[in-house]
Amino acid sequence: MVEHYKPQKYKAWELTLEERFQEYFPPLSEREAVTEANRCLFCHDAPCMTACPTHIDIPTFIKKIATGNVKGSARTILESNLLGATCARVCPVEELCEGACVLAHDHKPIMIGRLQRYATDYASERKIRYFEPGPANGFRVAVVGAGPAGLSCAGELAKRGFDVTCFEKKPLAGGLDTYGIVVFREPVEVSLAEVKMVEELGVKVKTNHAVGADVKFEDLIAEYDAVFLGVGLGAVPDLDIPGEELSGVVDGLEFIEQTKIKPLHTIEFGKRVCVVGAGNTAIDCVTIARRLGAERAMIVYRRSEAEMPCYHFEYEFALKEGVSFMFLTQPVEVVGKDGKVEGLRCVRMDLGGPDASGRRVPIPIPDSEFILHCDMVIKAIGQKKHHGVLEKLAEFGVKNSKGYILVDPATNRTDHPKIFAGGDCVRIRGEASTVMAVQDGKIAARAIYEQLVGSGAARKAESAASKRK
Ligand SMILES: Cc1cc2nc3c(=O)[nH]c(=O)nc-3n(C[C@H](O)[C@H](O)[C@H](O)COP(=O)(O)OP(=O)(O)OC[C@H]3O[C@@H](n4cnc5c(N)ncnc54)[C@H](O)[C@@H]3O)c2cc1C
Numbered sequence: 389m390v391e392h393y394k395p396q397k398y399k400a401w402e403l404t405l406e407e408r409f410q411e412y413f414p415p416l417s418e419r420e421a422v423t424e425a426n427r428c429l430f431c432h433d434a435p436c437m438t439a440c441p442t443h444i445d446i447p448t449f450i451k452k453i454a455t456g457n458v459k460g461s462a463r464t465i466l467e468s469n470l471l472g473a474t475c476a477r478v479c480p481v482e483e484l485c486e487g488a489c490v491l492a493h494d495h496k497p498i499m500i501g502r503l504q505r506y507a508t509d510y511a512s513e514r515k516i517r518y519f520e521p522g523p524a525n526g527f528r529v530a531v532v533g534a535g536p537a538g539l540s541c542a543g544e545l546a547k548r549g550f551d552v553t554c555f556e557k558k559p560l561a562g563g564l565d566t567y568g569i570v571v572f573r574e575p576v577e578v579s580l581a582e583v584k585m586v587e588e589l590g591v592k593v594k595t596n597h598a599v600g601a602d603v604k605f606e607d608l609i610a611e612y613d614a615v616f617l618g619v620g621l622g623a624v625p626d627l628d629i630p631g632e633e634l635s636g637v638v639d640g641l642e643f644i645e646q647t648k649i650k651p652l653h654t655i656e657f658g659k660r661v662c663v664v665g666a667g668n669t670a671i672d673c674v675t676i677a678r679r680l681g682a683e684r685a686m687i688v689y690r691r692s693e694a695e696m697p698c699y700h701f702e703y704e705f706a707l708k709e710g711v712s713f714m715f716l717t718q719p720v721e722v723v724g725k726d727g728k729v730e731g732l733r734c735v736r737m738d739l740g741g742p743d744a745s746g747r748r749v750p751i752p753i754p755d756s757e758f759i760l761h762c763d764m765v766i767k768a769i770g771q772k773k774h775h776g777v778l779e780k781l782a783e784f785g786v787k788n789s790k791g792y793i794l795v796d797p798a799t800n801r802t803d804h805p806k807i808f809a810g811g812d813c814v815r816i817r818g819e820a821s822t823v824m825a826v827q828d829g830k831i832a833a834r835a836i837y838e839q840l841v842g843s844g845a846a847r848k849a850e851s852a853a854s855k856r857k
């Protein structure tokens with residue numbers, strides 16, 4: 389049994405509650421940004437740019453910082469990625485641009501994410517508007533879901549002159565950037581500023597409008613020239629074990645959401661918290677619990693360290709926060725007294741051969757049950773699919789596989805000629821991330837433009853845009 393818990397001194401508790409939830413990395417000063425930008429080799433065919441899913445011209449934006457043109461630097465970023473301020477904070481840069489940087493092997497890679505944040509914050513603080521709505525082309529598009537995929541698609545369409553309405557079921561737009569990404573990585577204000585930028589392009593964002601309930605899919609398909617689905621995924625699934633109804637068992641996404649929209653001192657947390665799962669959501673939940681004040685916060689995961697789905701840097705962060713890890717441990721019952729959680733009954737596991745996905749299958753070890761004492765259990769074992777929505781869409785010929793909408797990756801068009809989709813709801817393989825959702829929205833916007841306005845016009849407009857750079 390591997391358990392990395394050390395009852396060490398926890399530095400975050402020396403801060404006030406509010407300070408613990410400030411952005412983890414401070415912004416770069418002008419001097420730091422220029423010094424870092426001047427380390428860049430401004431590579432030809434830069435590998436960092438190829439590694440960025442939205443293909444931001446990284447050497448150009450860094451060069452602009454080095455030469456004092458920060459306003460132009462932010463333009464370069466936002467031309468490729470309207471959500472550049474979010475991506476600067478949340479992108480797994482070690483796996484993408486910074487991982488590909490030619491300086492990664494010998495020295496330290498360029499801090500591309502922090503430089504991108506420096507430039508986009510500069511533009512946001514000064515309320516610089518880079519883009520205007522394109523000349524009206526007479527076409528109307530409905531976007532379902534105002535997360536990164538929907539906002540990116542909506543904004544790119546508005547730049548091309550479409551009349552776009554975005555329907556969002558939550559009270560605030562921004563998707564998981566607003567409600568899901570831990571606040572010490574991305575403050576809500578950054579996400580809402582991006583929503584505002586998209587609205588300033590003329591996009592009508594209708595919050596508290598759930599498509600399928602408040603608005604009918606058939607009406608959207610009949611009334612609009614194209615529909616983009618950026619509905620993401622749903623709530624955390626149940627653990628399907630006895631005791632789940634006890635007070636103190638919570639949905640991980642709801643737990644994170646509270647820290648984004650409620651005063652921190654009003655959030656209930658346990659003194660001893662067990663988080664079930666080992667993906668990025670689980671790491672966010674367990675580190676939040678620690679920062680709120682949990683004396684002991686642990687991850688309970690049925691496989692081993694090697695199979696954990698979270699990013700490695702997230703794992704390291706959690707270890708630094710004093711989180712403990714119970715690997716090869718499967719919860720089988722939440723135990724409680726007087727309706728409240730008192731512990732998690734678990735069995736120890738061993739790993740067998742690989743399953744269809746290539747991951748080794750966990751097998752329970754007989755007679756190995758034990759109880760982890762805790763007063764809160766947070767469920768963080770992935771996200772449900774929107775089965776109701778998928779069934780409805782199937783009536784229009786939109787196919788799905790394992791709960792993910794099927795699209796042609798070149799256009800993000802579904803089997804229905806008017807319906808496009810992108811973001812987490814189509815990401816059947818590989819990691820789902822904000823930057824990929826943004827790129828999906830861009831691909832669909834271009835395809836909608838080509839389909840409705842014409843590919844000749846699309847090419848002409850894009851070549852004119854690249855000349856303006
Ligand atoms: C806890 C957590 C932490 C994460 N951390 C990171 C990170 O650090 N870095 C990173 O790159 N990625 C991270 N991700 C992944 C990233 O947030 C997603 O990949 C990204 O948000 C996907 O964007 P999307 O637009 O497809 O979906 P979402 O962001 O989920 O947005 C979908 C939107 O559609 C709305 N919607 C759904 N159904 C309807 C309907 N019927 N009608 C109207 N609106 C509807 C939803 O309310 C939501 O606003 C994290 C994910 C989670 C869960």
Ligand code: SF4
Nearest residue numbers: 428429431436489490
């Ligand atoms: S690979 Fe590194 S050094 Fe080269 S342009 Fe990109 S950030 Fe600069």
